[in-house]
Amino acid sequence: MISYLVALLTFGAIYALLALGLNLMWGIAGMVNLGILGYYALGGYSSALLTMHLGIPVWLGVIAGALITALFGAATCIGLVKLRDDYLAIVTLGFAEVMRNIAENFVSLTNGTDGLAQIPRPRLGVTGSDFNVVYLVICVMVVLVVLAAMERLRAAPFGRVLRALRADPMVAASAGKNVLGFQVRTLAVGGFVLGLGGALYAHYLTYISPEVFQPQLMIYVFLALILGGRGNNYGAVLGTVLVLAIVEGTRFLADLVHGLDAVQIGALRAFVIGVAFIVVLQKRPHGLLPEPRRIYTDPAARS
Amino acid sequence: MSLLRAAGISAGYSGRDDILKDVGIEVGACEIVAILGPNGAGKSTLLKTIAGLVTPRSGTLDFDGRSIAGLTPRDVSRRGVVFVPQEANVFPSLTIQENLEIGGYLDRKEMKARVAEVCERIPVLSERRRAKARTLSGGERQLLAMGMALMVGPRILLLDEPTAGLSPLAAETLFRMIKLIRDTGVAVTIVEQNAILALNNADRAYILVDGRNARSGPARDMLEDREIRRVFLGDVD
Amino acid sequence: MLQVFQLLVNGVMAGAILAVPAIGFNIVFAVLQISNFSIAALIAVGAYAGYTANVLLGLPPLLAILAAFLISGAAGVASDRLALRPLRGYGAIAVAIASLALNMVLENIVRFIFGNDVRSLDVPMMRDWIFEGIHVGPQAVFNFLVAIAAMVALFSLLSFTTVGRAMRAVADNPTLANIKGIDPEKMARLAVFLGMGMAGIAGVLLALDTAVDPTIGMRVVLSVFAAAVLGGLGSIPGAVVGGLLIGLAEQLSTLVVPVAYSSAIGFAAIILALLLFPRGILGDR
Ligand SMILES: Nc1ncnc2c1ncn2[C@@H]1O[C@H](COP(=O)(O)OP(=O)(O)O)[C@@H](O)[C@H]1O
Ligand SMILES: [Mg+2]
Numbered sequence: 146m147i148s149y150l151v152a153l154l155t156f157g158a159i160y161a162l163l164a165l166g167l168n169l170m171w172g173i174a175g176m177v178n179l180g181i182l183g184y185y186a187l188g189g190y191s192s193a194l195l196t197m198h199l200g201i202p203v204w205l206g207v208i209a210g211a212l213i214t215a216l217f218g219a220a221t222c223i224g225l226v227k228l229r230d231d232y233l234a235i236v237t238l239g240f241a242e243v244m245r246n247i248a249e250n251f252v253s254l255t256n257g258t259d260g261l262a263q264i265p266r267p268r269l270g271v272t273g274s275d276f277n278v279v280y281l282v283i284c285v286m287v288v289l290v291v292l293a294a295m296e297r298l299r300a301a302p303f304g305r306v307l308r309a310l311r312a313d314p315m316v317a318a319s320a321g322k323n324v325l326g327f328q329v330r331t332l333a334v335g336g337f338v339l340g341l342g343g344a345l346y347a348h349y350l351t352y353i354s355p356e357v358f359q360p361q362l363m364i365y366v367f368l369a370l371i372l373g374g375r376g377n378n379y380g381a382v383l384g385t386v387l388v389l390a391i392v393e394g395t396r397f398l399a400d401l402v403h404g405l406d407a408v409q410i411g412a413l414r415a416f417v418i419g420v421a422f423i424v425v426l427q428k429r430p431h432g433l434l435p436e437p438r439r440i441y442t443d444p445a446a447r448s
Numbered sequence: 449m450s451l452l453r454a455a456g457i458s459a460g461y462s463g464r465d466d467i468l469k470d471v472g473i474e475v476g477a478c479e480i481v482a483i484l485g486p487n488g489a490g491k492s493t494l495l496k497t498i499a500g501l502v503t504p505r506s507g508t509l510d511f512d513g514r515s516i517a518g519l520t521p522r523d524v525s526r527r528g529v530v531f532v533p534q535e536a537n538v539f540p541s542l543t544i545q546e547n548l549e550i551g552g553y554l555d556r557k558e559m560k561a562r563v564a565e566v567c568e569r570i571p572v573l574s575e576r577r578r579a580k581a582r583t584l585s586g587g588e589r590q591l592l593a594m595g596m597a598l599m600v601g602p603r604i605l606l607l608d609e610p611t612a613g614l615s616p617l618a619a620e621t622l623f624r625m626i627k628l629i630r631d632t633g634v635a636v637t638i639v640e641q642n643a644i645l646a647l648n649n650a651d652r653a654y655i656l657v658d659g660r661n662a663r664s665g666p667a668r669d670m671l672e673d674r675e676i677r678r679v680f681l682g683d684v685d
Numbered sequence: 686m687l688q689v690f691q692l693l694v695n696g697v698m699a700g701a702i703l704a705v706p707a708i709g710f711n712i713v714f715a716v717l718q719i720s721n722f723s724i725a726a727l728i729a730v731g732a733y734a735g736y737t738a739n740v741l742l743g744l745p746p747l748l749a750i751l752a753a754f755l756i757s758g759a760a761g762v763a764s765d766r767l768a769l770r771p772l773r774g775y776g777a778i779a780v781a782i783a784s785l786a787l788n789m790v791l792e793n794i795v796r797f798i799f800g801n802d803v804r805s806l807d808v809p810m811m812r813d814w815i816f817e818g819i820h821v822g823p824q825a826v827f828n829f830l831v832a833i834a835a836m837v838a839l840f841s842l843l844s845f846t847t848v849g850r851a852m853r854a855v856a857d858n859p860t861l862a863n864i865k866g867i868d869p870e871k872m873a874r875l876a877v878f879l880g881m882g883m884a885g886i887a888g889v890l891l892a893l894d895t896a897v898d899p900t901i902g903m904r905v906v907l908s909v910f911a912a913a914v915l916g917g918l919g920s921i922p923g924a925v926v927g928g929l930l931i932g933l934a935e936q937l938s939t940l941v942v943p944v945a946y947s948s949a950i951g952f953a954a955i956i957l958a959l960l961l962f963p964r965g966i967l968g969d970r
Pocket of ligand 1: 489492
């Protein structure tokens with residue numbers, strides 16, 4: 146039971162990073178991105194490959210993986226900024242699928258659908274269940290650091306400009322803001338956070354495969370953000386905890402219903418989670434924690 | 449008894465303060481009534497409120513002795529109150545023929561004959577029936593919007609700046625047409641930027657300023673009122 | 686050279702089938718201004734409706750296609766009403782994300798009932814026809830013709846009937862359409878019914894082409910989105926052009942990259958195309 150909880154919390158911390166990264170991109174800057182798992186996977190694969198093939202230490206691999214993802218985020222931004230919201234949603238969704246397609250088929254690099262196994266774990270001086278606890282502590286600390294950084298970013302002039310962009314890019318542009326520059330930096334920083342999550346995931350499981358692209362995960366992250374309160378960093382973390390509780394709670398469905406096979410139980414769980422998502426959206430479209438409003442109003446923020 | 453009667457109307461857009469404050473107008477049968485006033489006075493908002501696009505927050509809104517407040521735009525149109533918006537008043541990707549047919553959507557009997565009738569009244573339309581409305585010039589577009597409104601046999605027309613973008617000559621022609629329409633028994637309420645033109649053609653007029661009734665009266669008297677000419681119509685002579 | 690012609694033929698046939706759900710996606714977008722991603726699951730619903738009609742009830746393929754159209758259309762309307770309509774006030778993106786969850790719900794209803802097994806429809810295996818060295822399967826020709834017929838029927842409905850005109854009017858300008866007496870809600874329901882019905886038809890066509898399993902929609906939906914976006918969101922002719930271009934691109938790309946990459950190629954191509962046409966080729970909205 147303890148080890149189950151430790152594992153659950155570790156995944157929770159990793160998913161909280163996803164929610165925080167998405168919150169910066171979508172919650173604060175208003176750029177919808179349904180391709181977050183593409184960045185997540187890129188961070189995981191990069192760090193795994195660097196540590197496996199170049200033998201660099203895990204901590205360095207994690208940072209390198211996150212940086213590669215950041216660069217990649219900046220690059221995708223250049224191609225995307227011209228697109229309107231609804232086009233952006235579809236294109237980013239497709240972007241993740243392209244990444245999955247590459248992960249599945251570029252066998253010489255990614256080992257295809259079998260995935261990369263035996264990814265090194267960081268040397269923490271402990272093994273077994275102790276390792277897992279220490280790793281959890283590290284992940285939680287990373288989340289706290291990222292949370293603090295995101296909060297500072299949100300409150301900084303940078304964050305104010307992002308909210309102005311979300312309200313109306315045209316107005317922000319006419320107020321003399323370099324819109325593209327801000328968006329590129331947002332996707333770079335957001336990409337860094339998502340890549341970091343992916344790298345922590347890979348080195349925890351010691352395994353990564355195209356299964357990281359499971360579409361449910363993307364839905365969960367969005368749900369976490371919406372449930373917690375889009376635009377609110379604490380909400381992103383709180384929402385992750387709640388979503389995890391819902392998702393894990395449905396495990397006990399299996400004990401409640403009898404006479405179903407494994408496929409049906411899986412389908413039932415996914416059904417319940419999906420319905421829960423929709424109900425939450427309908428009942429609490431603004432989430433539990435509303436976005437913090439500042440008294441200060443940027444001239445560009447007024448529409 | 450007046451055909452359309454709005455009294456004590458307050459209205460505004462969701463989440464914002466009232467734009468219209470205690471506004472009232474009356475339009476009699478077969479009357480042409482002009483609504484004048486500076487930009488942002490709330491003239492369009494008043495027409496939208498009558499048309500059911502904006503819900504009045506207080507006041508009464510009666511047409512032909514029955515309340516039309518709170519009806520959907522569709523139901524207001526069904527009563528014969530036909531609104532022609534200031535902008536986006538045609539369907540750009542539909543042909544002119546199709547636009548006219550949609551204009552007559554509420555009453556689809558004898559569609560062909562009625563389209564022919566409207567085209568006869570507005571000849572530019574019949575020449576280009578198969579063209580998409582987005583290819584029309586600004587003036588032609590206004591005429592099409594009028595034509596669409598005529599397709600349902602309206603009892604009152606609410607026209608929001610129908611002469612915008614028209615040459616002075618075309619504007620005169622449009623007003624001549626409006627008078628002809630009136631002569632067939634249709635009341636007309638018209639918002640117009642060119643106050644002199646409007647007052648020369650209307651029976652009565654209201655001036656709105658900052659969402660309130662400022663002046664009202666017979667068009668002829670208002671044309672001759674020096675103060676009105678100076679203060680509201682920007683006349684400098 | 687022969688190989689190129691073969692791929693062109695295959696591309697047009699595949700593209701026509703992609704165009705059917707792409708039209709469905711775009712008609713919903715045109716009238717509701719909403720990306721309804723649950724179209725993937727409704728393709729699966731159609732495939733299983735077709736399977737039920739064809740294999741379990743023994744009906745011929747054309748009736749199975751009709752059944753799929755009706756059932757996917759009805760499922761689309763019902764699910765839109767329950768899940769998505771209450772969210773419309775919160776913006777298009779909120780609805781789009783909810784539609785992803787709806788997709789998960791619908792796909793898993795299908796999975797719950799039918800399981801994960803791969804099933805085939807009951808059609809005779811036929812030998813390919815060969816013209817000047819180019820192979821065409823009779824089933825593929827049948828599917829192609831059905832796709833064309835479905836598109837022609839929808840075009841005719843939109844072009845020549847009052848209700849079709851009314852739907853296009855709502856797509857152009859919902860407020861003005863309301864003033865003119867058109868009930869926007871009714872048109873929205875009809876658009877969802879027709880759009881998701883088209884997805885259902887595509888489901889059976891894909892099932893006839895390969896086989897049925899709950900992920901049948903997910904497997905093609907990316908190409909469908911690519912077609913819809915490439916042609917221009919909300920544009921019906923655009924969806925046809927987009928479908929054909931994506932079908933051709935996916936087939937022709939196999940000349941230079943392994944087959945497994947073809948869907949990635951298709952999508953990468955549209956990202957490039959969108960750099961040139963940020964609103965799609967025939968899109969203006
Ligand atoms: N859709 C809207 N939402 C919010 N405010 C609006 C809207 N339309 C008009 N307004 C505001 O209402 C006021 C009156 O506008 P309007 O009725 O269009 O004036 P007019 O037609 O006399 O120029 C203006 O201050 C305008 O900014
Ligand atoms: Mg106006």
